[in-house]
Amino acid sequence: MSTTLPSVQDVWDWLDAIPDPEIPAISLVDLGIIRDVAWADHTLQVTVTPTYSGCPATAVIALEIDRALRARGVEKLRLVNQLTPPWTTDWLSASGRTKLEAYGIAPPSPAGGPDRCPRCGATELTRISQFGSTPCKAQWRCDACLEPFDYFKCI
């Protein structure tokens, strides 16, 4: 049994390597749902906030965190589910936004719609539907290249 506990920074790095189950292009840390990592005595406490209250990925995310950290040798782990302050897309990391766009998903924009087409970069865009394939996305179409694409809803 190891006697030195991994540093909080190491744990953050490990969490940053866990892909979001529904949008594997970005990590859980990129998504902004990991709110805190701390040691309480010899128990590692990871605080997670849900994106949407009914997001089916929430249970899978808890499972992935548990599995990844135990594989790294963490023996005592406690996942804390925190509702406030509620998750906002402002918490998406800068690298997360870049990765989303490279993956073909337009990152959230306070203007209420995507800035540009993630494929061709055109700015003439039409909203197809306010909802998409996961709770966090809406469907848009580029009027220039005519490709439909996902937009990460801004909330």
Added chain:
Amino acid sequence: MTQQEALFEFLLRLGDTTLILGHRVSEWCGHGPVLEEDIALANTALDLIGQTQLWLGLAAEVEGKGRTADDLAYHRDAWDFRNLLIAERPNGDFGHTIMRQFLYDAWSSLILFRLSGSTDPGIAAIAQKAGKEVTYHLERSADLCIRLGDGTEESHRRMQDALDALWPYTGEMFLGDDADAVLVETGIAPDPDDLRADWDATVSRLESEGTLTLPDSSFAQTGGKTGRHSEHLGYILAEMQWLQRAYPGATW
């Protein structure tokens, strides 16, 4: 009525309303008029079920008898449910479903905004979370009601029929009772009647922008908040609770 009893009652009302409405909306899954609407309806239902887990989870905690959100959802009978009657109304056509959603969203966004400042931190946390989701739902349901109201002759007729049919089920949202009074006293929840003016203002868009006529009647069907339901709830529960009744405690 003690504060704990009132709180349990209040949380059941919120959680049962989102549960039953969420189930109703989920009935559209695979039946939407177009793919985008099918997805939107399923996502809305999912948000409502997620909110249910939070409200009923807190209700179970407040009750303190070791029950869980699932126990409350699957092991109670119709007379134990406290949802607003509007939530159990049958879906009807797409216009009817969207009108029901709009009338509910308009109220829900208001009560959640007020509950965000509740003196009960557990309630405030859920309301802040759910409020964001409902704001988004309201944007869509308002937009569709206005477009279909001010659409073709047929869509206008269907939306007016839906509004007329659902109107008597809206009054219940604003009627308070002893449980509400206890929570108003302690700043946990708003007086239901206080939400009326703002709701009227939101819903008046149906008239000003949607070219529909708001019914001139204040008659309200009541009973949902105290467990007296229409015959529809039993059928919903029969389908929703079937598995847990046949195989209690089943998991996968």
